[in-house]
Amino acid sequence: MSLELQCPLPLHNYPTVTMGHGGGGRLSQQLIEGMLRPALSNPALDALHDGARLALGGEQVAFTTDSYVISPLFFPGGDIGALAIHGTINDLAMCGAQPLALAVGLIIEEGLPMETLWRVVQSMQAAAREAGVAVVTGDTKVVERGKGDGIFINTSGIGLIPPGIVLDPRRAAPGDHVLLSGPIANHGIAIMSVREGLAFETALESDSAALHGLVAGLLEAVGTHVHVLRDPTRGGVASALNEIAQAAGVGMSLDEAAIPLDEAVRGACEMLGLDPLYVANEGKCLAIVAPEQSEAALASMRAHPLGQSAAIIGHVNSTNPGRVTLRSRIGGSRVVDMLSGEQLPRIC
Amino acid sequence: MSLELQCPLPLHNYPTVTMGHGGGGRLSQQLIEGMLRPALSNPALDALHDGARLALGGEQVAFTTDSYVISPLFFPGGDIGALAIHGTINDLAMCGAQPLALAVGLIIEEGLPMETLWRVVQSMQAAAREAGVAVVTGDTKVVERGKGDGIFINTSGIGLIPPGIVLDPRRAAPGDHVLLSGPIANHGIAIMSVREGLAFETALESDSAALHGLVAGLLEAVGTHVHVLRDPTRGGVASALNEIAQAAGVGMSLDEAAIPLDEAVRGACEMLGLDPLYVANEGKCLAIVAPEQSEAALASMRAHPLGQSAAIIGHVNSTNPGRVTLRSRIGGSRVVDMLSGEQLPRIC
Numbered sequence: 204m205s206l207e208l209q210c211p212l213p214l215h216n217y218p219t220v221t222m223g224h225g226g227g228g229r230l231s232q233q234l235i236e237g238m239l240r241p242a243l244s245n246p247a248l249d250a251l252h253d254g255a256r257l258a259l260g261g262e263q264v265a266f267t268t269d270s271y272v273i274s275p276l277f278f279p280g281g282d283i284g285a286l287a288i289h290g291t292i293n294d295l296a297m298c299g300a301q302p303l304a305l306a307v308g309l310i311i312e313e314g315l316p317m318e319t320l321w322r323v324v325q326s327m328q329a330a331a332r333e334a335g336v337a338v339v340t341g342d343t344k345v346v347e348r349g350k351g352d353g354i355f356i357n358t359s360g361i362g363l364i365p366p367g368i369v370l371d372p373r374r375a376a377p378g379d380h381v382l383l384s385g386p387i388a389n390h391g392i393a394i395m396s397v398r399e400g401l402a403f404e405t406a407l408e409s410d411s412a413a414l415h416g417l418v419a420g421l422l423e424a425v426g427t428h429v430h431v432l433r434d435p436t437r438g439g440v441a442s443a444l445n446e447i448a449q450a451a452g453v454g455m456s457l458d459e460a461a462i463p464l465d466e467a468v469r470g471a472c473e474m475l476g477l478d479p480l481y482v483a484n485e486g487k488c489l490a491i492v493a494p495e496q497s498e499a500a501l502a503s504m505r506a507h508p509l510g511q512s513a514a515i516i517g518h519v520n521s522t523n524p525g526r527v528t529l530r531s532r533i534g535g536s537r538v539v540d541m542l543s544g545e546q547l548p549r550i551c
Numbered sequence: 552m553s554l555e556l557q558c559p560l561p562l563h564n565y566p567t568v569t570m571g572h573g574g575g576g577r578l579s580q581q582l583i584e585g586m587l588r589p590a591l592s593n594p595a596l597d598a599l600h601d602g603a604r605l606a607l608g609g610e611q612v613a614f615t616t617d618s619y620v621i622s623p624l625f626f627p628g629g630d631i632g633a634l635a636i637h638g639t640i641n642d643l644a645m646c647g648a649q650p651l652a653l654a655v656g657l658i659i660e661e662g663l664p665m666e667t668l669w670r671v672v673q674s675m676q677a678a679a680r681e682a683g684v685a686v687v688t689g690d691t692k693v694v695e696r697g698k699g700d701g702i703f704i705n706t707s708g709i710g711l712i713p714p715g716i717v718l719d720p721r722r723a724a725p726g727d728h729v730l731l732s733g734p735i736a737n738h739g740i741a742i743m744s745v746r747e748g749l750a751f752e753t754a755l756e757s758d759s760a761a762l763h764g765l766v767a768g769l770l771e772a773v774g775t776h777v778h779v780l781r782d783p784t785r786g787g788v789a790s791a792l793n794e795i796a797q798a799a800g801v802g803m804s805l806d807e808a809a810i811p812l813d814e815a816v817r818g819a820c821e822m823l824g825l826d827p828l829y830v831a832n833e834g835k836c837l838a839i840v841a842p843e844q845s846e847a848a849l850a851s852m853r854a855h856p857l858g859q860s861a862a863i864i865g866h867v868n869s870t871n872p873g874r875v876t877l878r879s880r881i882g883g884s885r886v887v888d889m890l891s892g893e894q895l896p897r898i899c
Contacts, residue, residue, distance in 0.1 A: 210669045220663045225693025234691065238665075242672045243655070243679070243686040255687035257652055259711075260608030268654035268707055272692045304605055306616035307591070308705045310658070315568045317586075321558045324590045331591070338591040339603035342705075343582065344620045345573025346897060350700040355692075357656045359616055359707035361607075549694060 212237030221544075227437025227483075228542030232446070253294040253434070256364060263364035265300035267291060270357040274549045276323065279393045280408030283356055284326030286485060289413045290436070290551060291358035292334055296418040297432045297488070299370045300362030305331065307341040307358050312351035323354060334413040336360075362415075367427055372450035374430035377521035380497035381455060382490040384417060384510040385410070386463040387440055391482035391547050392471045399475075405467035412486030417507040421490065424503035428496035433489045436551055438542040441480040443489055444527045445541040454523035457539065459531045463512045480529075481542045483550040491519065560585030573897075575785025575831075576890030580794070601642040601782070604712060611712035613648035615639060618705040622897045624671065627741045628756030631704055632674030634833060637761045638784070638899060639706035640682055644766040645780045645836070647718045648710030653679065655689040655706050660699035671702060682761040684708075710763075715775055720798035722778035725869040728845035729803060730838040732765060732852050733758070733860040734811040735788055739830035739895050740819045747823075753815035760834030765855040769838065772851035776844035781837045784899055786890040789828040791837055792875045793889040802871035805887065807879045811860045828877075829890045831898040839867065 212233065223230040254267030271287040281289075288305065295302045307327065311320065331338055389410040396407050414434065421429060431451075435443040440462075448455050464479055472479045486509060492500045497515055504510035527539040560581065571578040602615030619635040629637075636653065643650045655675065659668065679686050737758040744755050762782065769777060779799075783791040788810075796803050812827055820827045834857060840848045845863055852858035875887040 212665070212669075214665045214669065217665050219665060220659045220661060220668060220693055222661050222693050222695065225659070225691060231691065238669060238672060239657075239689060239691065242669075242676045243689065255652065255654070257687065257709075259612065259651065259709075260610035262608035264607065264709075266652055266654055266709060267688055268656045268705065269690045270656040270658050270692045270705060272658060272694050303607065304603065304614055306603070306614055306707050308616045308618040308656075308707075309587075310618050310620060310703055310705075311568045311573070313568060313570050317560070317562045317565050317567060320568060321560075321562065321586060321590075324586060328590045339605065340615055341587060341591065342617045343573060343579065343587065344618045344703075344897075345568055345570050346620050346700060346703075347570065349697065352694060352698040355658055355694075355703070357616065357618060357658075357705035357707075359654050359656075359705075361605075361612075361614060361709060363607075549692075 210238055211241050222548045223544035226542060226544060226546065228442050228544060230544055253297040256298060265295050265298035265362045265364055267294035268357065268359040269294055270355060271551060272355050272549050273551055274352060275397055276353050278397050278409055279406060281411035282323060282326050283354065284323040285330040286411050286551065287356040287358045288327055288330035288334065289411050289485060291360040292336060292413040292415050293434045295360045295362035296415040297434050298364060299368040299422060300364045301419060302336045302360055302362045302415055304337055304339040305358055305360045307338050307356060309343045310351060310355040311345050312353055313345055313348045315353055365422060368422055370429065370432050372431050372447040375447050375451035375453050375491045375519050377453055377519050378494050379430060379491045379519040380494050380515050381517040382492055382497065382500055382504065383463060383514055383516045384488040384504050385512045386465045387484055387487060388468050388472060388479035388482035389465065390485040391550055392468050394550055395475060395547060396471065403467060403471055407467055407471060410484055410486035412509055414486065414488050414509060417488060417504060417509050420507050421500055421503045425492060425496040425500045428493040429490055431491035435484050435487060435489055437483050439481040439483055441539045442542045448527055449525045452524045454520040455517055455527045456520055457517035457527065457529045459529050461514050461516045463514050480539060481546050483547065485551065558586055559589050570896045571892035574890060574892060574894065576790050576892060578892055601645040604646060613643050613646035613710045613712055615642035616705065616707040617642055618703060619899060620703050620897050621899055622700060623745055624701050626745050626757055627754060629759035630671060630674050631702065632671040633678040634759050634899065635704040635706045636675055636678035636682065637759050637833060639708040640684060640761040640763050641782045643708045643710035644763040645782050646712060647716040647770060648712045649767060650684045650708055650710045650763055652685055652687040653706055653708045655686050655704060657691045658699060658703040659693050660701055661693055661696045663701055713770060716770055718777065718780050720779050720795040723795050723799040723801050723839045723867050725801055725867050726842050727778060727839045727867040728842050728863050729865040730840055730845065730848055730852065731811060731862055731864045732836040732858040734813045735832055735835060736816050736820060736827035736830035737813065738833040739898055740816050742898055743823060743895060744819065751815060751819055755815055755819060758832055758834035760857055762834065762836050762857060765836060765852060765857050768851050768855050769848055773840060773844040773848045776841040777838055779839035783832050783835060783837055785831050787829040787831055789887045790890045796875055797873045800872045802868040803865055803875045804868055805865035805877045807877050809862050809864045811862050828887060829894050831895065833899065
């Protein structure tokens, strides 16, 4: 018989699961820290954000999993199939790992057109081939009409971490520079524009892409001087940096003018009333790097096709532990909190 | 740009995905062989049924994934949480691997009582602890009410295959004996009885259990003389043995009287009009073993608490390639085909 544990999360405060519990912000964090981690906790689970690091046959191996429930299934710049390959490759990359193999679990709603499934599978194939990673095993389940939503995809992955590389949010240290590999908010705005039926002058496309090549170059260039990597997906740059600041007990100061943002995306965010710092990305990478190597890190990012607009957007400080602040274009300073609740549901 | 491939599965014959495509029988096989495998194919994907085998740092590593969509979430003898741990451990075990680590992806429907989630998570924890395996990483997504069904769980796993062990359905050879670790159909009948609101004199419970201990004992006892392992889940013993017979190009002869079956389950099957050979199991193992070691293999299974009723239920032959036949209790012989379509939807 299992011991009946007391759930650390006060269940009466949240009697049911809400959309916000999946949004990547404060509610997600409460669910994970208040229920899932205490129940399933172990040293490896505590180690990393996007995956676990394991010793295996003398190698350091990263192991990650991610489910993709994005709606709609097809969107400008991508689809759920490519996203389910890119996203898990990126989780591995954020552990410092080069991907070795992927496993795919499909949960299909009865009545999905077979043609749609075929388009999704073809897209997965193309994305995996382009990234040079193999899907080595899979599973298929079907649920009744009205018990799913077209198709959900889970992709897990294993990868190899180069010797000596230890990425951990707790390694963010005062003085470190915060790098961002390119313009933000493209993915979330592309999804939003389809959902809302908005037409913009410029086509807004998701940035869905696999970042393992960019990360390989970065680690080759500055190695152990990279302290933390994170892809700002659900909850955006703001939530990702808040999590790192909390984990390391440090503050962060960002310079708004330095944050890459496409003009068309800026306009769409203003129109929709969205702060781009909270909008999801699927092909961008944050790197916390020792200051003496940050220019070399930046040069390495910019040398990669996916990092041409990379920038140093701020630095780590010791003055405001756990807090991220932003110096605005007009000179003022404000606190950038975590996303609370849900901004754009089912964005990935 | 990706090449537009022609889907090998004639899409006009199956314009939409049906429940049968997830049933583990002929339709599932058509979907996998006709679409998924050709698109995503590679050598590792071809190698094994329940997972892939990879060389990593001098070790042979098994990598598996499985999604659990069982309805109802709680049933006699188990629940979706324990099942999601047992099932993936068993997939690893059927590759000959001892589990190293699990990764869990939750897809939760908005409105799920938090108390239900907590019960599921506690059950996962208890099952993982009992099996001595760690959940090392995870992911949580939430979908809107009416777009999911309470909770779906994907569990992927990695494990270590002992040196020299190569399990492959194609290794089933004429003369080999077919072993079964215990009575069949308990899982499917337990689920069916809850769904249909049936009450039987004897409580019918799922056999949900982790088989890695039984498999470790078996491989220690007879090692490379084990040619194939398979857990007869969706589609039951009949579909599992048909798949092996087809893969190896051999026939199989089963002896009905030798197949372990609990009396209460036999009665329930008769009442419900179900053939126990097609009903799912979640804690049973088929082993194809070289004849000279089959008694030792049987003794090893019977020495394990989960294998006390193990039996030799038939043998591999060369007379009917790809065909499984059953000698019935009354002496006649009949062909045992694969499950076609869906018998018990969402059984795992």
